Amino acid sequence: MSATPADPARSPADPARSPAVLRATGLEVVHRTRSGPLHAVSGVDLTLHERRTLALVGESGSGKSSIAKALLRLPAPTAGTVTLDDTDLSALTSRQLRALRPRLQMVFQDPLSSLNPRRTVRDLVAEPLDAHPGLLRGRDRLAVADEQLTAVGLPPELFGDRRPEQLSGGQAQRVAVARALAAEPRVLIADEAVSALDVSAQATVLNLLRRLTEERGLASLFITHDLGVVRAVSDDIAVLQLGRLCERGPTEAVLAAPAHPYTAALLAAVPEPGRPLGDTGLLPADPPSPLDPPSGCRFRTRCPLADDRCAAETPAARPVGPGRTVACHRPLLPVLDRAGFGSAPVPAQRP
Amino acid sequence: MTTPVLDVRSLDTVIHAPDGRRLHILHDVSLHIDAGECLGVVGESGSGKSVLARTVLGVHARTTRAESTGQVLLNGEDLLAAAPARRADLLGTGIAMVHQDPMTSLNPVVRIADQVTESLTNRRRLPRRERLRTAAELLAAVDVPDPVRRARAYPHELSGGLRQRVGIAAALAGDPVLLLADEPTTALDVTVQRTVLDLLDRHRATRGLATLLITHDIGLLYGRARRIAVMYGGRVVESGPTEQVTERPAHPYTAALLRSVPRVTGPLRRVLPAIPGSPPDLSRPLTGCPFAPRCDRAEAVCATVAPPVHRAGPAHTASCHFPLAAEAPRPSQTSLERTP
Numbered sequence: 001m002s003a004t005p006a007d008p009a010r011s012p013a014d015p016a017r018s019p020a021v022l023r024a025t026g027l028e029v030v031h032r033t034r035s036g037p038l039h040a041v042s043g044v045d046l047t048l049h050e051r052r053t054l055a056l057v058g059e060s061g062s063g064k065s066s067i068a069k070a071l072l073r074l075p076a077p078t079a080g081t082v083t084l085d086d087t088d089l090s091a092l093t094s095r096q097l098r099a100l101r102p103r104l105q106m107v108f109q110d111p112l113s114s115l116n117p118r119r120t121v122r123d124l125v126a127e128p129l130d131a132h133p134g135l136l137r138g139r140d141r142l143a144v145a146d147e148q149l150t151a152v153g154l155p156p157e158l159f160g161d162r163r164p165e166q167l168s169g170g171q172a173q174r175v176a177v178a179r180a181l182a183a184e185p186r187v188l189i190a191d192e193a194v195s196a197l198d199v200s201a202q203a204t205v206l207n208l209l210r211r212l213t214e215e216r217g218l219a220s221l222f223i224t225h226d227l228g229v230v231r232a233v234s235d236d237i238a239v240l241q242l243g244r245l246c247e248r249g250p251t252e253a254v255l256a257a258p259a260h261p262y263t264a265a266l267l268a269a270v271p272e273p274g275r276p277l278g279d280t281g282l283l284p285a286d287p288p289s290p291l292d293p294p295s296g297c298r299f300r301t302r303c304p305l306a307d308d309r310c311a312a313e314t315p316a317a318r319p320v321g322p323g324r325t326v327a328c329h330r331p332l333l334p335v336l337d338r339a340g341f342g343s344a345p346v347p348a349q350r351p
Numbered sequence: 352m353t354t355p356v357l358d359v360r361s362l363d364t365v366i367h368a369p370d371g372r373r374l375h376i377l378h379d380v381s382l383h384i385d386a387g388e389c390l391g392v393v394g395e396s397g398s399g400k401s402v403l404a405r406t407v408l409g410v411h412a413r414t415t416r417a418e419s420t421g422q423v424l425l426n427g428e429d430l431l432a433a434a435p436a437r438r439a440d441l442l443g444t445g446i447a448m449v450h451q452d453p454m455t456s457l458n459p460v461v462r463i464a465d466q467v468t469e470s471l472t473n474r475r476r477l478p479r480r481e482r483l484r485t486a487a488e489l490l491a492a493v494d495v496p497d498p499v500r501r502a503r504a505y506p507h508e509l510s511g512g513l514r515q516r517v518g519i520a521a522a523l524a525g526d527p528v529l530l531l532a533d534e535p536t537t538a539l540d541v542t543v544q545r546t547v548l549d550l551l552d553r554h555r556a557t558r559g560l561a562t563l564l565i566t567h568d569i570g571l572l573y574g575r576a577r578r579i580a581v582m583y584g585g586r587v588v589e590s591g592p593t594e595q596v597t598e599r600p601a602h603p604y605t606a607a608l609l610r611s612v613p614r615v616t617g618p619l620r621r622v623l624p625a626i627p628g629s630p631p632d633l634s635r636p637l638t639g640c641p642f643a644p645r646c647d648r649a650e651a652v653c654a655t656v657a658p659p660v661h662r663a664g665p666a667h668t669a670s671c672h673f674p675l676a677a678e679a680p681r682p683s684q685t686s687l688e689r690t691p
């Protein structure tokens with residue numbers, strides 16, 4: 001069901017045939033705050049497949065990190081289930097969960113705060129191997145660390161003995177990536193893992209992840225707000241808006257013709273060298289507070305297409321193409337009926 | 352000629368690493384920013400962008416011993432030569448910084464109101480009621496909706512975009528003349544990123560604020576920064592008007608950087624053109640061009656002789672022995688046509 005059959009190098013695995021590795025259903029995350037409960041994630045379903053990368057995009061505060069942490073039970077989701085290779089993670093004891101850890105690695109959004117400031121870079125990268133010596137398979141732990149550092153573009157002889165404080169932002173981010181990969185995970189969850197890198201270093205890390213996805217069959221969730229990066233790294237995309245998924249599907253198809261007004265606005269706002277700033281068409285309102293989301297569609301306070309129905313009813317996900325769904329009352333693409341024929345008219349105007 | 356707000360002249364910064372190594376981070380960096388102007392700084396990860404900002408501010412990491420030579424002139428007064436008391440005074444009122452992740456600069460257990468007004472309460476005590484009122488005003492000025500309620504909130508109760516606005520409000524509270532913004536929108540989605548950058552533009556224009564905008568995203572400087580400085584290996588290797596540098600780069604590093612930008616338009620590239628090799632070892636002295644081991648135009652002379660400054664156009668310079676010719680502009684992707 002790949003969107004670009006013309007490019008064989010591209011999408012390696014058909015999602016229908018590529019086994020599901022990590023599956024989340026009905027994920028809910030509620031944070032307790034002084035101002036009351038905050039519904040950060042509402043009813044999200046996600047599946048990560050072997051050899052595929054799912055990109056999760058969405059504005060700040062839409063719940064991307066909350067989803068990532070819930071998948072790893074750091075902390076556990078308020079509701080919903082997460083299964084890894086058909087094992088329900090909530091049924092595991094903390095000991096069993098710890099034994100699974102190397103297979104599920106996460107790169108946290110803020111690399112400096114997730115790296116112990118007292119340890120050297122080489123030690124930090126080797127650390128996941130200490131808890132699980134089986135991963136070494138007879139190799140020297142520091143040699144494995146050096147290999148990983150080289151792969152992310154940090155020569156170990158220059159950086160191995162440094163401490164996190166002596167790194168630039170992008171260098172710290174790459175140490176966090178090297179550390180996650182040293183554990184040879186089956187699932188990688190990368191939360192804004194390349195956001196502070198210059199584009200060339202970014203390319204090095206993205207090419208590495210792409211290669212590991214193909215060679216080791218890695219299943220990845222890649223969180224980013226950079227659609228250029230999304231396009232280069234992912235097979236599928238899921239767009240999050242105030243805790244709900246508003247659009248999902250094969251990356252190339254979604255970026256070529258977005259169906260949700262928010263996805264369209266995101267695309268129009270991408271700054272690229274040599275491209276004049278486009279008009280997002282959004283109403284000039286700030287994203288609403290997640291403590292007090294709008295009724296109905298949560299995008300309606302900024303959506304140029306919003307009408308009365310959008311305030312009254314929460315839009316349900318409907319199919320708009322092969323493997324594609326959109327949750328919107330007035331999508332930019334016709335909604336398909338079960339037989340795959342268009343049934344709703346295309347709205348005259350787009351944002 | 353007016354005096355620039357910030358005028359950095361031949362700045363060299365050396366960091367003494369705890370293991371005794373001497374890291375020469377900044378080499379002969381010169382740049383200036385006029386009132387109301389935005390200078391964009393882009394470059395290799397680890398090229399010294401943040402160290403440059405920290406040197407201007409005079410703050411380095413806790414365990415870091417740094418020494419700088421050259422001049423850092425703020426409205427004509429040298430910060431490096433000023434007596435400590437005078438220097439603290441100049442910095443306190445003149446320069447403010449906006450960080451990449453406001454979560455790391457905001458204290459999680461202190462209310463927004465107290466953090467936003469911190470630079471004011473350093474100078475005079477404000478009664479609590481007045482502090483809340485001032486904070487709400489400052490938050491309103493950066494378009495935070497519902498500012499009175501937000502002033503009483505704690506950082507984690509706000510979205511990333513709002514937190515960055517709080518960071519900007521705190522920076523603007525002291526009415527600085529120079530704003531140093533180190534990757535201020537890296538953590539934000541592009542629609543929110545744009546509103547935050549528009550906000551910075553607005554304050555730059557209305558207050559005549561000089562802005563140093565550090566970013567890894569060359570695209571976002573387009574239409575915002577009048578000029579760009581490109582850094583590599585602790586040096587400014589190319590600088591000039593934004594359009595010229597991005598459309599007709601003269602330095603091979605700038606050209607390679609532009610090629611690596613992952614794009615949402617144009618043909619799909621699964622393998623991105625990364626620049627092979629790694630940046631220079633800052634603990635070793637270097638005679639020639641820092642980019643030589645990775646440059647596709649390098650010749651023998653590049654490794655041994657420091658490159659001369661090449662004039663690529665009015666106010667457009669590049670330090671290179673073999674700069675790219677400025678003939679045809681690169682084909683630029685102009686519009687994104689998407690018909691539903």
Ligand SMILES: Nc1ncnc2c1ncn2[C@@H]1O[C@H](COP(=O)(O)OP(=O)(O)OP(=O)(O)O)[C@@H](O)[C@H]1O
Binds near residue numbers: 033065539
């Ligand atoms: N520990 C917490 N306590 C209270 N609220 C929280 C907590 N963590 C997150 N939130 C809130 O939950 C919402 C979702 O946050 P989350 O960090 O998941 O968003 P995000 O999409 O990752 O945003 P960003 O792009 O800024 O990283 C936000 O409104 C945030 O303020």
Ligand SMILES: Nc1ncnc2c1ncn2[C@@H]1O[C@H](COP(=O)(O)OP(=O)(O)OP(=O)(O)O)[C@@H](O)[C@H]1O
Binds near residue numbers: 165396400
């Ligand atoms: N306290 C320190 N001790 C030793 N080396 C340091 C220290 N701070 C920075 N460095 C080194 O100085 C160089 C410049 O760092 P800087 O943080 O300025 O880079 P940068 O250009 O901001 O990179 P990035 O885009 O990744 O943030 C890097 O190679 C970094 O490793």
Ligand code: SF4
Binds near residue numbers: 299307310331
């Ligand atoms: S449901 Fe309505 S408000 Fe929401 S995105 Fe669609 S048109 Fe806009």
Ligand code: SF4
Binds near residue numbers: 647674
């Ligand atoms: S001086 Fe030589 S090595 Fe350096 S950028 Fe120019 S051509 Fe390349």
Ligand SMILES: [Mg+2]
Binds near residue numbers: 064066109
């Ligand atoms: Mg996040």
Ligand SMILES: [Mg+2]
Binds near residue numbers: 168169402
């Ligand atoms: Mg930096």
